[in-house]
Amino acid sequence: MTLTAGVIAVQGDVSEHVAALERSATACGVDLTVQRVRTAGTVPSCDMLVLPGGESTTISDLLVTEKIASEIVGHVEAGNPLLATCAGLIVVSRDPRDERVHTLDCLDISVDRNAFGRQRDSFEAPLPIRGLERPFPAVFIRAPLIDSVGPSVEVLAAWEDRPVAVRSGSVVATSFHPELTHDSRLHELALFEQFS
Amino acid sequence: MSSSTDIEELKRGTELVKRGFAKMQKGGVIMDVVTREQARVAEDAGAVAVMSLEAVPADIRKRGGVARMADPGALTEIIDEVSIPVMGKCRIGHTTEAQILEATGADMIDESEVLTPADNDYHIEKEAFTSPFVCGARSLPEALRRIDEGAAMIRTKGEAGTGDVNQAVTHQRAIKSAIREIEGKTHEERERWAREHEAPAALVHDTAERGRLPVVNFAAGGIATPADAALMMSLGCDGIFVGSGIFGAEEPTAMGRAIVEAVNNWDDPERLAEIASDIGSGMKGQSNVQMADEDRLQDRGV
Numbered sequence: 001m002t003l004t005a006g007v008i009a010v011q012g013d014v015s016e017h018v019a020a021l022e023r024s025a026t027a028c029g030v031d032l033t034v035q036r037v038r039t040a041g042t043v044p045s046c047d048m049l050v051l052p053g054g055e056s057t058t059i060s061d062l063l064v065t066e067k068i069a070s071e072i073v074g075h076v077e078a079g080n081p082l083l084a085t086c087a088g089l090i091v092v093s094r095d096p097r098d099e100r101v102h103t104l105d106c107l108d109i110s111v112d113r114n115a116f117g118r119q120r121d122s123f124e125a126p127l128p129i130r131g132l133e134r135p136f137p138a139v140f141i142r143a144p145l146i147d148s149v150g151p152s153v154e155v156l157a158a159w160e161d162r163p164v165a166v167r168s169g170s171v172v173a174t175s176f177h178p179e180l181t182h183d184s185r186l187h188e189l190a191l192f193e194q195f196s
Numbered sequence: 197m198s199s200s201t202d203i204e205e206l207k208r209g210t211e212l213v214k215r216g217f218a219k220m221q222k223g224g225v226i227m228d229v230v231t232r233e234q235a236r237v238a239e240d241a242g243a244v245a246v247m248s249l250e251a252v253p254a255d256i257r258k259r260g261g262v263a264r265m266a267d268p269g270a271l272t273e274i275i276d277e278v279s280i281p282v283m284g285k286c287r288i289g290h291t292t293e294a295q296i297l298e299a300t301g302a303d304m305i306d307e308s309e310v311l312t313p314a315d316n317d318y319h320i321e322k323e324a325f326t327s328p329f330v331c332g333a334r335s336l337p338e339a340l341r342r343i344d345e346g347a348a349m350i351r352t353k354g355e356a357g358t359g360d361v362n363q364a365v366t367h368q369r370a371i372k373s374a375i376r377e378i379e380g381k382t383h384e385e386r387e388r389w390a391r392e393h394e395a396p397a398a399l400v401h402d403t404a405e406r407g408r409l410p411v412v413n414f415a416a417g418g419i420a421t422p423a424d425a426a427l428m429m430s431l432g433c434d435g436i437f438v439g440s441g442i443f444g445a446e447e448p449t450a451m452g453r454a455i456v457e458a459v460n461n462w463d464d465p466e467r468l469a470e471i472a473s474d475i476g477s478g479m480k481g482q483s484n485v486q487m488a489d490e491d492r493l494q495d496r497g498v
Binding site: 015124126 | 205206207208209210212213216217219220221222223224239242243244245275279280281298301302303304326327328456457460461464
């Protein structure tokens with residue numbers, strides 16, 4: 001099977017997601033082409049999308065300026081898979097509780113930005129995730145926490161009883177960074193399950 | 197669902213966490229700011245982070261005297277003002293200034309040649325800190341020495357406060373060219389290259405295998421226009437620091453926004469033409485090609 005993945009590349013850790021997608025595709029036996037999306041026109045031809053980590057204020061601004069925002073909403077409304085990590089999770093949320101971020105409102109959660117504090121409070125820790133056998137090496141960098149989830153949202157992982165990984169329909173969002181380690185199980189779970 | 201995660205296994209300040217922070221800045225513009233009002237302008241313009249300092253490099257040049265870490269109170273004000281990361285500059289080798297910046301809550305520390313060096317022989321032992329550091333470099337061996345000390349991010353030194361991109365171009369080309377050189381070498385030739393260039397051998401091998409620096413590499417020093425920023429992206433930089441170029445410009449908001457958009461569209465000249473139109477004039481600047489040796493900041497801390 002030949003598929004096309006798009007990594008939204010207006011800002012953030014894009015090449016790490018490209019590498020993770022390529023590892024996942026190999027593990028799942030899928031022939032994958034990865035596009036870096038910096039302007040409008042590419043998203044409609046993508047079978048799956050990734051919204052990377054970065055700064056949510058900058059990413060959300062550029063998605064509007066570059067007219068990519070409405071294309072991502074269309075991708076999700078059509079039921080196509082999307083993985084959003086850290087800043088990406090904030091950008092897809094219904095309510096970022098911060099007027100500086102224009103969110104896409106395609107995931108029914110409200111978010112507490114930088115909930116863990118400053119960079120000196122960032123950390124890595126093994127995290128049990130529903131659907132994965134062994135704990136996942138989770139890297140939290142100035143990470144958001146999820147305050148509340150809507151009825152359609154399934155919690156996949158929690159940190160001290162607050163959700164940090166969720167799924168709703170074709171969208172999976174994590175407040176940590178699965179792309180920073182060599183473990184590609186979360187990319188496989190979020191993006192490739194429906195194609196295998 | 198209750199978390200059964202073992203908190204004992206939580207680790208802060210690891211290489212992964214520090215280098216990971218720098219990776220989240222990629223494709224972005226980090227802007228120098230002096231006041232909380234400037235920090236607000238920078239965040240609204242789309243900056244991925246702000247660098248808090250006492251005066252922008254162009255003013256430090258004019259003013260002369262000893263340039264030190266800014267008042268931590270000013271850093272706190274800026275932290276309260278914006279949601280993006282806030283970085284602070286300390287003097288080369290001034291471990292205590294760095295500790296104060298970390299205690300104040302700076303998300304990244306720039307051990308910077310723009311300030312007056314505190315130590316003529318040693319840089320800060322950066323691995324000992326929980327916070328990540330960025331350091332300037334003019335060449336690959338210099339970059340690898342800083343990474344060996346624990347730097348999680350490298351930027352070109354350029355020649356800060358001049359508005360002349362010439363030296364940033366020179367430094368970025370030197371780093372890229374040296375990486376291409378070691379990529380073509382055998383293991384033993386790289387070992388020899390490392391000895392000859394006073395570069396840590398393990399990092400020489402690591403860089404050659406990756407075909408790039410093992411940490412994020414930004415451009416800095418003299419970037420003053422959207423075209424300068426796009427040029428540095430075309431030379432393989434991961435993102436851009438703009439110092440005096442924003443608040444030294446005629447219209448800081450328009451210039452900041454234009455540089456942010458130029459970084460995303462660096463390879464599209466038609467978009468760059470639109471982006472660079474009607475944004476007011478850039479900072480005045482001074483050419484750095486004929487600069488006297490004693491005025492050069494880049495020779496500090498190599």
